[in-house]
Amino acid sequence: MVENRPFLTFLTHAFLILGFVVVAFPVYVAFVASTHDLQTLLTGAVPLLPGSHFIENYSAILTNVSAAHGLPNYSHMALNSLVMAVVITIGKILISITSAFAIVYFRFPFRVLAFWIIFVTLMLPVEVRIMPTYKIVADLGMLNSWAGLTIPLIASATATFLFRQFFMTVPDEILEAARVDGAGAMKFFWDILLPLSRTNIGALCVILFIYGWVQYLWPLLVTTDTSYYTLMMGMKRMVTAQDGVIAWNYVMAGSVLAMLPPILIVIFMQRLFIRGLTETEK
Amino acid sequence: MMDTKRTTFNNKLLPYLLLAPQLIITLVFFIWPAAQAVKSSVEREDPFGFSTVFVGLTHYKRLLADPNYLDSLLRTGVFAVAVTLLSMGLGLAFAAAVDRLARTSRIYTTLLVWPYAVAPVIAGVLWWFLFNTSTGIMPYFLSQFGIKWDHDLNGTHAMILIIIAAAWKQVSYNFLFFLAGLQSVPHALMEAGAIDGAGPVKRFFTIALPLLSPTTFFLFIINVNYAMFDTFPIVDATTSGGPAQSTNILVYKVYQDGFIGLNLGSSSAQSVLLMLIVMVLTFVQFRYVERRVQY
Numbered sequence: 001m002v003e004n005r006p007f008l009t010f011l012t013h014a015f016l017i018l019g020f021v022v023v024a025f026p027v028y029v030a031f032v033a034s035t036h037d038l039q040t041l042l043t044g045a046v047p048l049l050p051g052s053h054f055i056e057n058y059s060a061i062l063t064n065v066s067a068a069h070g071l072p073n074y075s076h077m078a079l080n081s082l083v084m085a086v087v088i089t090i091g092k093i094l095i096s097i098t099s100a101f102a103i104v105y106f107r108f109p110f111r112v113l114a115f116w117i118i119f120v121t122l123m124l125p126v127e128v129r130i131m132p133t134y135k136i137v138a139d140l141g142m143l144n145s146w147a148g149l150t151i152p153l154i155a156s157a158t159a160t161f162l163f164r165q166f167f168m169t170v171p172d173e174i175l176e177a178a179r180v181d182g183a184g185a186m187k188f189f190w191d192i193l194l195p196l197s198r199t200n201i202g203a204l205c206v207i208l209f210i211y212g213w214v215q216y217l218w219p220l221l222v223t224t225d226t227s228y229y230t231l232m233m234g235m236k237r238m239v240t241a242q243d244g245v246i247a248w249n250y251v252m253a254g255s256v257l258a259m260l261p262p263i264l265i266v267i268f269m270q271r272l273f274i275r276g277l278t279e280t281e282k
Numbered sequence: 283m284m285d286t287k288r289t290t291f292n293n294k295l296l297p298y299l300l301l302a303p304q305l306i307i308t309l310v311f312f313i314w315p316a317a318q319a320v321k322s323s324v325e326r327e328d329p330f331g332f333s334t335v336f337v338g339l340t341h342y343k344r345l346l347a348d349p350n351y352l353d354s355l356l357r358t359g360v361f362a363v364a365v366t367l368l369s370m371g372l373g374l375a376f377a378a379a380v381d382r383l384a385r386t387s388r389i390y391t392t393l394l395v396w397p398y399a400v401a402p403v404i405a406g407v408l409w410w411f412l413f414n415t416s417t418g419i420m421p422y423f424l425s426q427f428g429i430k431w432d433h434d435l436n437g438t439h440a441m442i443l444i445i446i447a448a449a450w451k452q453v454s455y456n457f458l459f460f461l462a463g464l465q466s467v468p469h470a471l472m473e474a475g476a477i478d479g480a481g482p483v484k485r486f487f488t489i490a491l492p493l494l495s496p497t498t499f500f501l502f503i504i505n506v507n508y509a510m511f512d513t514f515p516i517v518d519a520t521t522s523g524g525p526a527q528s529t530n531i532l533v534y535k536v537y538q539d540g541f542i543g544l545n546l547g548s549s550s551a552q553s554v555l556l557m558l559i560v561m562v563l564t565f566v567q568f569r570y571v572e573r574r575v576q577y
Contacts, residue, residue, distance in 0.1 A: 127537075
């Protein structure tokens with residue numbers, strides 16, 4: 001700080017605390033709603049303080065509520081979300097790090113073309129080519145399968161660029177020394193490049209896990225079989241219940257639990273998270 | 283962008299094997315569908331799907347003459363600009379405040395970054411609950427000021443709802459980038475400003491903000507991109523494009539016309555137009571990134 005201005009500092013704190021309260025408000029209300037019974041939530045004035053039905057609502061959502069909505073068990077959907085997030089994370093990192101390795105450490109025909117093909121994925125988010133992509137997944141018989149849910153999402157230009165950029169900063173002398181010692185390409189990759197990339201891999205893991213966990217449109221397109229439903233789809237399905245009243249107390253309990261894993265990751269791995277976010281630039 | 287190392291390995295087959303998974307996925311699930319979209323945007327399929335006829339730019343012409351599409355384009359513009367301004371404005375304000383505080387900045391950063399991790403569809407559900415016309419807190423609160431909130435009937439209210447929900451999720455992203463930008467402003471400049479008699483507010487506007495312009499520009503592109511393409515789940519969980527198409531932004535419309543309406547030709551033409559928009563945005567973004575690398 002350049003000069004000491006106690007009143008301005010006070011205002012700054014006040015502004016930030018107010019900002020936090022506003023930002024956290026929707027999540028707070030969701031939590032409060034998850035601790036009341038449905039009757040209280042439907043009578044008009046939604047309470048602002050937690051109620052006494054916390055255990056009741058959460059044990060209900062974890063056991064039998066989702067079945068009443070034609071959904072699999074909550075834990076089943078949570079497991080689906082987890083599998084999807086983990087497979088996407090590992091898949092993206094795996095194919096991106098090998099692509100970057102090929103592009104940086106080899107000279108071969110069509111190298112530039114390969115680079116541009118990967119680059120083009122940035123310009124084709126799934127949202128803009130919904131119909132034809134769906135059709136291809138259907139033609140390949142990948143609807144309602146783990147392969148269909150994950151493989152089309154694991155191409156990643158940003159992760160490839162991040163690794164490429166990092167490899168370019170690895171001193172050439174290391175490679176030369178490794179070659180003098182008789183290391184081949186894959187030996188160099190496993191024993192030197194991979195350990196050096198640890199922090200970058202960690203940062204990407206955080207970002208990509210969140211990316212995989214929050215996926216909604218893609219699972220919505222390629223799954224009709226509810227046993228593949230993720231938490232995101234399950235929660236959405238529970239608020240679109242056609243038959244009358246929405247069970248807000250359960251929806252909110254389920255949503256709070258579904259939000260928790262990525263939020264905890266961001267809070268407890270903040271350093272890696274910020275690094276991953278700012279270095280992949282989206 | 284195309285450099286390799288000074289020394290390289292000279293395996294002939296290995297680089298292709300290393301690239302194969304990424305390239306195959308890209309070709310099969312990105313480039314092939316994109317080509318299909320271009321192809322079906324200039325064809326008409328008969329109702330039974332037995333034959334297709336080349337129809338040239340008919341779908342595009344019809345689309346660009348369709349008041350519904352133009353309306354959706356306009357609404358997408360309003361939505362994207364509003365989300366961008368709101369989330370960047372708040373992100374900058376939070377960053378400027380946190381940057382002023384030395385000791386407690388870590389705590390405030392933690393308190394402000396987590397909304398990034400909330401799934402868009404959950405964000406939609408949360409805000410929908412808050413604004414729910416019969417039981418939500420916000421309509422109750424607004425009614426104290428004589429405002430009758432009804433996003434089920436009032437298109438403007440529905441638009442405000444999705445703008446708030448989409449901006450809420452994006453504030454933490456902008457906050458982090460602005461904070462990083464502010465922290466790299468040289469301290470000496472701020473001190474020089476202070477010696478010349480500029481107060482904190484004046485220093486922020488005349489020194490920090492101009493130096494932040496590369497960050498601001500980068501974030502602007504990223505935010506427009508986010509608002510246009512990543513907000514599908516928010517719309518789907520709140521308004522579903524309604525009432526009366528008032529929140530039917532382009533990505534939602536392409537989904538509805540293709541999947542629900544089964545209008546392949548029009549949906550493909552819409553896809554192609556959206557691709558053009560992303561291409562322009564990506565091009566601008568990378569031109570800028572390239573330039574920034576040079577200094």
